[in-house]
Amino acid sequence: MANRINREQVQHVAGLAKLEFTDAELDAFTPQLDDIIGMFESLSEVDTDGVDVTSNVSDQLNVMREDVADNWGQSSALLHNAPDAARGFIKVPAIIDESEDND
Amino acid sequence: MNYFDKDLAGLHADLVAKKISAKELTQATFDNIKATDPQIDAFLNLNEEAALNQAAEIDQQGINADQPLAGIPVGLKDNIVTKGLTTTAASKILENFKPVYDATVTEKLANAQMITVGKTNLDEFAMGGSTENSAFKTTKNAWDQTKVPGGSSGGSAAAVASGQVPVALGSDTGGSIRQPAAFNGIVGIKPTYGRVSRWGLIAFGSSLDQIGPMTRSVKDNATILSAIAGHDDHDLTSSTQAVPDFAADLNDATSVKGMRIGLPKEFLAEGVNPDVKAAILAAADTYRKLGATVDEVSLPHNKYGVAAYYIIASSEASSNLQRFDGIRYGYRAKDVKNLEDVYVKSRSEGFGEEVKRRIMLGTFSLSAGFYDAYFLKAAKVRTVIINDFKAVLKDHDFIMGPVAPTPAFGIGDEIKDPITMYMNDVLTIPVNLAGLPGLSLPAGFSNNLPVGMQLIGRPFDESTLYKAGYAFEQNTDFHLQVPTLGGQN
Numbered sequence: 003m004a005n006r007i008n009r010e011q012v013q014h015v016a017g018l019a020k021l022e023f024t025d026a027e028l029d030a031f032t033p034q035l036d037d038i039i040g041m042f043e044s045l046s047e048v049d050t051d052g053v054d055v056t057s058n059v060s061d062q063l064n065v066m067r068e069d070v071a072d073n074w075g076q077s078s079a080l081l082h083n084a085p086d087a088a089r090g091f092i093k094v095p096a097i098i099d100e101s102e103d104n105d
Numbered sequence: 106m107n108y109f110d111k112d113l114a115g116l117h118a119d120l121v122a123k124k125i126s127a128k129e130l131t132q133a134t135f136d137n138i139k140a141t142d143p144q145i146d147a148f149l150n151l152n153e154e155a156a157l158n159q160a161a162e163i164d165q166q167g168i169n170a171d172q173p174l175a176g177i178p179v180g181l182k183d184n185i186v187t188k189g190l191t192t193t194a195a196s197k198i199l200e201n202f203k204p205v206y207d208a209t210v211t212e213k214l215a216n217a218q219m220i221t222v223g224k225t226n227l228d229e230f231a232m233g234g235s236t237e238n239s240a241f242k243t244t245k246n247a248w249d250q251t252k253v254p255g256g257s258s259g260g261s262a263a264a265v266a267s268g269q270v271p272v273a274l275g276s277d278t279g280g281s282i283r284q285p286a287a288f289n290g291i292v293g294i295k296p297t298y299g300r301v302s303r304w305g306l307i308a309f310g311s312s313l314d315q316i317g318p319m320t321r322s323v324k325d326n327a328t329i330l331s332a333i334a335g336h337d338d339h340d341l342t343s344s345t346q347a348v349p350d351f352a353a354d355l356n357d358a359t360s361v362k363g364m365r366i367g368l369p370k371e372f373l374a375e376g377v378n379p380d381v382k383a384a385i386l387a388a389a390d391t392y393r394k395l396g397a398t399v400d401e402v403s404l405p406h407n408k409y410g411v412a413a414y415y416i417i418a419s420s421e422a423s424s425n426l427q428r429f430d431g432i433r434y435g436y437r438a439k440d441v442k443n444l445e446d447v448y449v450k451s452r453s454e455g456f457g458e459e460v461k462r463r464i465m466l467g468t469f470s471l472s473a474g475f476y477d478a479y480f481l482k483a484a485k486v487r488t489v490i491i492n493d494f495k496a497v498l499k500d501h502d503f504i505m506g507p508v509a510p511t512p513a514f515g516i517g518d519e520i521k522d523p524i525t526m527y528m529n530d531v532l533t534i535p536v537n538l539a540g541l542p543g544l545s546l547p548a549g550f551s552n553n554l555p556v557g558m559q560l561i562g563r564p565f566d567e568s569t570l571y572k573a574g575y576a577f578e579q580n581t582d583f584h585l586q587v588p589t590l591g592g593q594n
Contacts, residue, residue: 059540
């Protein structure tokens with residue numbers, strides 16, 4: 003199969019998408035993505051010179067409204083969905099890698 | 106009880122006449138779901154306590170003739186949010202997610218006093234055509250439990266087809282209502298883009314997604330679409346066009362007389378199963394006998410739909426699914442050292458294989474150096490496909506063809522081969538790219554498995570599709586066949 007996308011590129015795209023794959027997953031994924039991208043390349047057969055892009059098929063024009071704050075009064079229900087919360091805040095790990103601090 | 110013998114009007118008449126109370130109907134629905142779901146696996150989550158309380162309240166208030174949907178059970182695909190009722194999109198990443206608001210469609214059905222009995226299974230984030238991508242279970246086809254129910258709205262389709270509920274809502278990004286409806290021998294519509302608010306539908310491909318009803322008959326389908334359609338301030342792509350009472354017009358079994366129907370030659374090309382082809386040609390004859398003209402037409406760029414769609418839908422999905430980051434809601438990986446770890450490990454452990462594949466395809470198509478060749482090219486081909494439809498629909502009232510190239514395939518048969526799986530959508534995808542309405546209805550059988558027909562119309566002309574579907578139904582008996590489940594029939 004022609005290399006439209008190689009292992010390093012797959013890893014690069016995974017980084018952009020905030021995903022990681024094991025070596026075994028990369029082995030399976032790389033040729034699969036390569037085949038699908040090969041299928042995408044059939045689009046080059048279509049003459050699109052001077053054709054506009056379609057990004058939206060809604061019949062509505064952009065609608066403007068006042069920017070008004072709305073308190074839905076559901077902070078406790080929202081926090082209930084957070085994986086970790088305390089005293090009305092969502093808890094997250096330190097942004098700086100703590101293991102490096104301890105070296 | 107099952108819902109094989111009564112349509113919505115019949116159920117309503119029984120409720121008004123107090124032959125059965127809303128609470129009795131709801132209880133009987135749960136009893137039947139519990140008896141049949143071990144075979145079908147249509148539901149992810151039942152809403153029993155709240156549903157029975159709501160039914161009791163409705164009984165207390167009484168049901169009048171002007172509340173046609175009051176007390177009637179409905180199933181919702183589990184990517185439609187329901188306040189306080191777990192909504193997972195069939196993903197581990199949302200396993201314990203309890204929405205803090207109702208989707209607009211959920212609210213509209215509740216205002217009509219329909220009773221949400223539970224949430225139905227789907228391919229994770231609606232990505233797939235078999236429900237095999239659900240993180241929790243694979244739904245079985247109502248007609249043959251070794252076959253897939255289709256997808257992604259496979260749970261909703263199997264629930265209606267097996268008589269568990271009279272109505273379920275699905276969502277359709279590339280065929281996810283129409284294909285499972287076809288595989289299970291029921292009626293499903295993908296409304297015109299903008300007809301139904303997407304507020305509260307967990308986003309997959311925002312320029313393609315639409316919610317629509319899945320039912321046993323065309324008239325029931327029309328009734329529910331009128332109930333859920335309309336402009337919504339929360340979704341500014343929802344249309345301000347007036348919503349007709351679609352069912353009110355359905356009383357003439359010969360209303361297709363004088364209509365011009367286009368049958369694209371590409372829809373019956375190589376790869377279409379001979380029984381499927383025969384069913385569609387027979388349906389064309391039925392329409393001719395009813396006084397319509399059926400012309401062979403061409404949609405020359407139809408075959409490029411799959412490639413354009415998997416670029417556009419995956420790109421939109423890769424953007425929409427960035428919100429699943431393990432911070433505010435959903436799954437968070439354990440043993441993480443820093444914030445980057447939270448993102449990467451939560452997403453990598455929380456998303457299933459097909460979802461990751463689509464995120465990767467979308468991220469690739471949008472990435473520097475590839476954007477012009479892939480995403481922009483696909484967006485231009487989308488315009489070319491739209492122009493093909495415009496040319497045919499200029500002088501044809503609607504287009505007819507199959508929903509899928511084959512009847513339901515076996516569980517496990519295609520899941521290892523993404524491209525084969527993607528090609529199943531070749532006849533439904535172009536309709537989403539063009540934003541047109543598409544109606545799927547029963548049109549035959551192949552080895553005891555249902556075959557579906559698709560009717561495609563002009564923007565916001567669901568009325569013509571329903572009229573043509575109703576006329577077909579009145580002159581055939583495919584929709585009256587019911588599957589046999591564990592001898593319950």
